[in-house]
Every structure is written in C-alpha cells, then in structure tokens.
Amino acid sequence: MSDSTFVVGDVHGHRDELADELREHGLIDDADNWSGGTATLWFLGDFVDRGPDGIGAITLVRELQRQAADAGGCVETLLGNHEILLLGVHRFGDTDVPSDFGPRSFARSWEINGGQASDQEALTDDLVEWLSTRPLLAHTGEHLLMHSDTLEYLEWGSSVEKINETVHDVLAGDDLSRWWEVWRRMTTRYAFRGPHGVEAAESLLDELGGERIVHGHSVIADQLGIHPVDIEQPYLYAGGRVLGIDAGLFAGGPCLVVSLPYVPED
Ligand SMILES: [Mn+2]
Structure with missing residues (x-):
C-alpha cells in the first residue's frame, strides 16, 4: 500500500458506492476510516449532482484527507465543473449572466444538470471555503490530472500553478461573468478523441508537464460504443x-478506483 497512488473519477452523489470501492481496495476500513497508510488518493472532481448524496461524498473525502495526513498518506481532489455549478448557485442563485446568447443563470444550469436541493441545503461556509481552494490541475508522478478533457484550461495560464491561481482568484471574487466562464470552459470535452487527439494531448503535456493525462468528466462507455454497466477498466487512448x-x-457504471501507473489488463 505504501507509495501507491490511486485516482477516482466522477462520483456524482454516489457516496456509498464510493465507500464500498475504497474499502474493496483497502483504503478505508469497515467504519469508513482511512486504512491506506501512506498511499496517495486523488479524486478528479464532480462529487455532486445527479446522485443522492454529493455532500456526503465530499464530507467522507474531507475526513479521509485529515486521517490520511495523520498516517503519512495523502487524499486530495481536483475541482470538477459540477463543483463550480454547486458553488455558483450558492453564490449567485438565479441571477442572469450577462450574455448575448439568451437568458442563462447558474440556477437554471444546475437544474438541468441534475442539481440536488439537499446538496445546496447541506453546503456550509466551511465546505464552500474548502471547495473554492481545491486545484483544477495537478501532477502526481508522471501524470497530469485534470477533470475535463479539454484544452480550455490554457485560457487561464500556461502552467498548472498559474491556472490554479487564476481560477482561485475568480472563485474568491464576485464577478459573475468570470465565474460563468469557469463553468462554461470546464463543461467542454473530447479534446483528446479523434484523429487530432494524440497531437492535442502531447502539446498539452509539453506545455504543462507530465507523460500521461488522467481525466474524468466524459464517460468512456460511449467512446467504446458499449453501455456503462459493461465497463470494468479505465480506458487508455490517444x-x-x-x-x-x-x-x-x-448511469449505472462502476466506481473505478484506479492504481497508477495504469497497465491495461490485456
Ligand atoms: Mn464533469
């Protein structure tokens, strides 16, 4: 377990399924306490919306973060676009975003993207502060971790540190247009699919560092043309x-807890 690194993708409110899979991998015990020792565990964001208990998932992760630190391990998370949505609704509600493309607001987007009223109600100032200061991008070993499979992160800077800093400044302020831009950019996807995917991935890795991108956000089942219930492994491509x-x-798929570096089974 020591020196092992694991990554977990989009939990979307499925707190109990997450706990089951972490337990299966020896990272938590029967009482949901950290048992991963000095292991590192990264989440790629999108804890909330679509499923029943997003705040429960975040609360579990924060508790594991404290316990892992005491054990010499590390638990950390990136921000996903759904965390931006959760925080945007909390801060701006249904205030219209200045736009030439018709009415839009965080509240409206939250409703049509699976927002759960119980998550908004359970959002404390402490959670808002913690979430608002999580990174958008990070390196672990030779991996570049990102939530969304998009190149739009580069609009905020040309290094991981600069991108995180720029967005943290936005999230610390009250500029609705800039907040909206964070949500909009992080909602884009598929930058590494298709004939130009390798080139896009390599240019991003050249710029930000790392040998392999690890992302969530876009479900791999449709990339493979199968149903999520038939997914058993992550998908290495580009x-x-x-x-x-x-x-x-x-959508009925498994909660993958992926050990890095990933080696495909076949
Ligand atoms: Mn997402």
Whole structure:
C-alpha cells in the first residue's frame, strides 16, 4: 500500500458506492476510516449532482484527507465543473449572466444538470471555503490530472500553478461573468478523441508537464460504443497519452478506483 497512488473519477452523489470501492481496495476500513497508510488518493472532481448524496461524498473525502495526513498518506481532489455549478448557485442563485446568447443563470444550469436541493441545503461556509481552494490541475508522478478533457484550461495560464491561481482568484471574487466562464470552459470535452487527439494531448503535456493525462468528466462507455454497466477498466487512448477513468457511475457504471501507473489488463 505504501507509495501507491490511486485516482477516482466522477462520483456524482454516489457516496456509498464510493465507500464500498475504497474499502474493496483497502483504503478505508469497515467504519469508513482511512486504512491506506501512506498511499496517495486523488479524486478528479464532480462529487455532486445527479446522485443522492454529493455532500456526503465530499464530507467522507474531507475526513479521509485529515486521517490520511495523520498516517503519512495523502487524499486530495481536483475541482470538477459540477463543483463550480454547486458553488455558483450558492453564490449567485438565479441571477442572469450577462450574455448575448439568451437568458442563462447558474440556477437554471444546475437544474438541468441534475442539481440536488439537499446538496445546496447541506453546503456550509466551511465546505464552500474548502471547495473554492481545491486545484483544477495537478501532477502526481508522471501524470497530469485534470477533470475535463479539454484544452480550455490554457485560457487561464500556461502552467498548472498559474491556472490554479487564476481560477482561485475568480472563485474568491464576485464577478459573475468570470465565474460563468469557469463553468462554461470546464463543461467542454473530447479534446483528446479523434484523429487530432494524440497531437492535442502531447502539446498539452509539453506545455504543462507530465507523460500521461488522467481525466474524468466524459464517460468512456460511449467512446467504446458499449453501455456503462459493461465497463470494468479505465480506458487508455490517444496513443497511450490519455487515460479516461469516468466509468459513468451515475448511469449505472462502476466506481473505478484506479492504481497508477495504469497497465491495461490485456
Ligand atoms: Mn464533469
């Protein structure tokens, strides 16, 4: 277990399924306490919306973060677009976003993207502060971790540190247009699929560092043309430069806890 690194993709409110899978991998015990020792566990964001208990999932992760730190391990998470949505509704509600493209607001987007009233009600100031300061991008070993499979992160800077800093400044402020831009950019996807995927992945890795991108956000079942229930492994693509780990838990797929570096079974 020591020195092992694990990544988990989009949980979308499925707190209990997450706990079951972490237990299966020896990372938590029967009482949901950290048992991973000095292991590192990264989440790629999108804890909330679509499923019943997003705040419960975040609360579990925060508790594991404290316990892992005491044990010499590490638990950390990236922000997903659904965390931006959760925080945006909390801060701006149904205030219209200045736009030439018709009426839009965080509240409206939250409703049509599976927002759960119980998550908004359970959102405390402490959780808002913690979430608002999580990174968008991170490195672990030779991996570049990102929530969304998009190049739009580069609009905020040309290094991981700069991108995280720019977005943290936005989230610390009250500029609705800039907040909206964070949501909009992080909702884009599929940058590494198709004939130009390898090139896009390699140019991003050249710019931000790392040998392999690991992302969530876009379910791998539709990339493979199968149903999420038939997914058993993450999906390595774009010439081996990109690993997709969102198995579509909200759509009946498994909660993958992926050990890095990932080696395909066949
Ligand atoms: Mn997402």
